[in-house]
Amino acid sequence: MIAPIDVLPLISQMSHDISRLNLSNPLFIGIHTGGVWIAEKIHQQLLPEGIDTHGSLGALDISFYRDDFMEVGINPEVGGSHLPHSIDDRNIVLIDDVLYSGRTIRAAMNEIFAYGRPATIKLAVLIDRGGKQLPIQADVIGCQLTLDNNQYAKLKNTDSGLQIDIVQSEEDQ
Amino acid sequence: MLPPDSQIQFDSEGRLKHFLTINGLPRETLINILDMAESFINFGQREIKKVPLLRGKTLVNLFFEPSTRTRTTFEIAGKRLSADVINLSAARMSTSKGETILDTVRTLEAMHTDLFVVRDSASGAPHLIASHLPSHVKVINAGDGRHAHPTQAMLDMFTIRQVKGQFENLKVAIIGDILHSRVARSQIHALKILNVAEIRIIGPRTLIPTEIESMGVTTTGDMRAGLEDIDVVMMLRIQRERMDGQLIPSEQEYFNRYGLTEEKLSYAKNDAIVLHPGPINRGLEISSSVADGSRSLILNQVTNGIAVRMSIMATLMGGNESKK
Numbered sequence: 082m083i084a085p086i087d088v089l090p091l092i093s094q095m096s097h098d099i100s101r102l103n104l105s106n107p108l109f110i111g112i113h114t115g116g117v118w119i120a121e122k123i124h125q126q127l128l129p130e131g132i133d134t135h136g137s138l139g140a141l142d143i144s145f146y147r148d149d150f151m152e153v154g155i156n157p158e159v160g161g162s163h164l165p166h167s168i169d170d171r172n173i174v175l176i177d178d179v180l181y182s183g184r185t186i187r188a189a190m191n192e193i194f195a196y197g198r199p200a201t202i203k204l205a206v207l208i209d210r211g212g213k214q215l216p217i218q219a220d221v222i223g224c225q226l227t228l229d230n231n232q233y234a235k236l237k238n239t240d241s242g243l244q245i246d247i248v249q250s251e252e253d254q
Numbered sequence: 255m256l257p258p259d260s261q262i263q264f265d266s267e268g269r270l271k272h273f274l275t276i277n278g279l280p281r282e283t284l285i286n287i288l289d290m291a292e293s294f295i296n297f298g299q300r301e302i303k304k305v306p307l308l309r310g311k312t313l314v315n316l317f318f319e320p321s322t323r324t325r326t327t328f329e330i331a332g333k334r335l336s337a338d339v340i341n342l343s344a345a346r347m348s349t350s351k352g353e354t355i356l357d358t359v360r361t362l363e364a365m366h367t368d369l370f371v372v373r374d375s376a377s378g379a380p381h382l383i384a385s386h387l388p389s390h391v392k393v394i395n396a397g398d399g400r401h402a403h404p405t406q407a408m409l410d411m412f413t414i415r416q417v418k419g420q421f422e423n424l425k426v427a428i429i430g431d432i433l434h435s436r437v438a439r440s441q442i443h444a445l446k447i448l449n450v451a452e453i454r455i456i457g458p459r460t461l462i463p464t465e466i467e468s469m470g471v472t473t474t475g476d477m478r479a480g481l482e483d484i485d486v487v488m489m490l491r492i493q494r495e496r497m498d499g500q501l502i503p504s505e506q507e508y509f510n511r512y513g514l515t516e517e518k519l520s521y522a523k524n525d526a527i528v529l530h531p532g533p534i535n536r537g538l539e540i541s542s543s544v545a546d547g548s549r550s551l552i553l554n555q556v557t558n559g560i561a562v563r564m565s566i567m568a569t570l571m572g573g574n575e576s577k578k
Contacts (some may be wrong), residue, residue: 142293145305154573155307157286159293195302 086131087244088096088207088236089179091223092119095205096126098221100204110139112189113160113234118243119207123176132234139164147187168197180206180222208234208245259401260458262384271574272384273566275402276443283569284447288412291558291565296381297334297426307313308337308567315341316356317396318374323532323556324396324406328371331563337369343490359383363391369571370394377401377436385534392570394563400436406531407440410560411448414486416526427480427522428471429456429512430490430539433501437531438490442469457512460501463487477512481521489514489530492539515541519549527551 099107107127111120119252124138137193142160147153165171186204191244193199205221210228228234231250256264260278265271270283297303313332317325325341328427331338344358359370369392372380377399384393395530411421426445432455434436445453446469453471455462462473474480481487492508501507514528528540528550536542544550 132347144293145307150307150572152573155290157569159290161293161296161539195300195304197301239548 086224086245089122090246091207092122092243093126094124095119095207095221095223097166099123099174099203099205100127101234102174102220104201104203105172106172107139108137108139108165108168108171108173108199110164110173110175110189110193112175112177112185113140113142115207116141116176117160118174118238119178120174122243123174123205131203139168139204141189142194143185143188143192144196146186146192162192164193164196168193170198170200173199174204174205174221175202176205178207179234180204180209180217181212181233183217186217189214200238207236209215210234259378259381262381265389270569271389272380272393272395273404273565273570274380274384274393275406276440278405279447281447281449284408284411284444287408287565287569288561289414290297290568291408291561292349292492294334294561295558297561304334304336306336308332308335308571310366311337311415311571312366313337313339313369313371313567314362314367315371315396316359316362316373317341317343317464317508318372318379319397321373321396323559324373327556327559328394328396328405328563331560331567332369332371332562333565335564337567342463355379355383356386359387367391369567371396373397375399378557381486394566394570395435400439402440402443403436403531404440404444404558405563405566406437406564407444409555409559410488410529411442412558412562413529413551414527416554416558417551420484421450422443422473424450424456424484424485425452425483426450426488427454427456427484428488428490429477429480429514431461431492432457432466432490433461434493434496435490438488439469441488442466442471446470454480454484458502458508477518478521481518481526484522484526487519487522487526487528488512489528489534489540491533492535493529494535509538509541513537513539513541514544516543516547519544529555532556 109120109124111117128137144155144159162205203220206219207223208226209219209222210226233248235246237246259275263272263274278562315325315328329339342386347451371394372383379398380393380395396400428438455471455473493500530552534540534545
């Protein structure tokens, strides 16, 4: 059993680490669903109202870019991707809740390039749980966990705020 | 128990593998297709209007009957999903139909086609093709004879939901040539499955088949009574090419009685919407002022047709290969 993780301080730490990257005109893109919640908070902390008006927050649903479509199909309730009108030459911070195999990030980068050609992409994740299958590393990490293959971490948005659940799976995820 | 023409649409695990008729599909399947189509709608804003879902797959549009919008939107839908799309239009001999069509399909299957989109003047042709293909090859019915045109009905449902938000409280009128209309049959199936409040069929008695009431609709020959309190007006095309004999007195008289004009539309609710599968016969089943008016969704239907067909293709093709 893993002790409960306090999510908000981790997000504040991520915001701090992102600000030290000194990105000009950053664009925060969260990956559905957990990444979107985190991206909203980071965006709020780094670009509070007044400083930023629009065009620096986006959301990606990578369902159409998954590499396991032929095996598992797609969930019909695709959230839809919402990015600013142009992402050309932007400095993107791609944000997700859990970094595991790296396949989601691969899909997200493919989708981003369907919208344009960004200047740079940095990756920020709340949890790096190990087990990568692709050569993808996060630039900003909230915390590192070591989980077994049959455990997975999931960010939930509850009445009392964001919360990480560590779930024991029947079969390997 | 599924209707016989629907059974072949499912694989042994209950997944949809062909899209041949709406008849017998669960409500959840229709809703899932509409939901997924929703996310394909905003593709216009992307720099690259494509997703890689069907990359490396081959789609053959097999049209044995003329078509502009259906074939074109299937082609665009396939290309936006990154499939390789081949269009074949064939003028068919009227004799030895079955053999010719199956030989054509087997030849194309030997070239490793993954998905056939079939239109044919013979009812049941897509079903026949589906039953003769290996299980990994999918078939979508793009209109067969008087039987069904399920993708048209789905894009109509999508267009209705886009404006009305739901189905349960809607009163729908379907007007015109029901007798020859595969569109009407598929629309009725879809509207019933989606639980609309009421379906009324309006048209001259010569163009309303007698058995239609068994589908759970009411019929009338009177536009005023039929349109009263209606939310959705679904027009059908008068199929001039199939009009043999004395089915309508004259085109002018048909327009006077059943052509949708501003005046007749005023019998329906103030916010009633007008759909038509196209191509429209202006001045025969619909006046230009209604067809081009603010309540007409005819061009929205065409645009929505792409997203809905993408959704149907993705539904059939996804999740069908076993995990390595």
